[in-house]
Amino acid sequence: MDEGQPIAYPVLDKGVRVLSGDGEEVGTVHHVVAAPDQDIFHGLVINTPRLGRRFVPAEDIDSLHERGVDLRINATAVAELPVPGGAAPEYREDPAESNWEHWAHRLMGRKDWKKQG
Helix, strand or coil: CCCCCECCHHHCCCCCEEECCCCCEEEEEEEEEEEHHHCEEEEEEEEECCCEEEEEEHHHEEEEECCEEEECCCHHHHHCCCCCCCCCCCEEECCCCCCHHHHHHHHCCCCCEEECC
16 A cells, blocks of 8 residues: 655644554554644554554654554554553743742753643
8 A cells, every 4th residue: 555655743634544563454543642832742542443542652653654654563562552541741830939949950950840730
């Protein structure tokens, strides 16, 4: 099958076929998991015919194409992928919380990241 041109994750369409490393069609793209503001690609949630939705981390993805996604893992490993569990934690830095720790972190080049929620 002609998968088309290589593409970047922001233009990957829902419903594109997903192929395991051993060439078996294991599902279709449900959605991309990314932090586009930071240009971070976390992976994909795919629909599988027998297992439902599964999360494929970016390190298990070999390439993205217009009409196909190629995985590095085989079909057996796809069956062991986790069910998607929700959003990643969000962190923030609040400069209004100026205390001695904030300034110590600044002097050392660190940030004051706080987990939200």
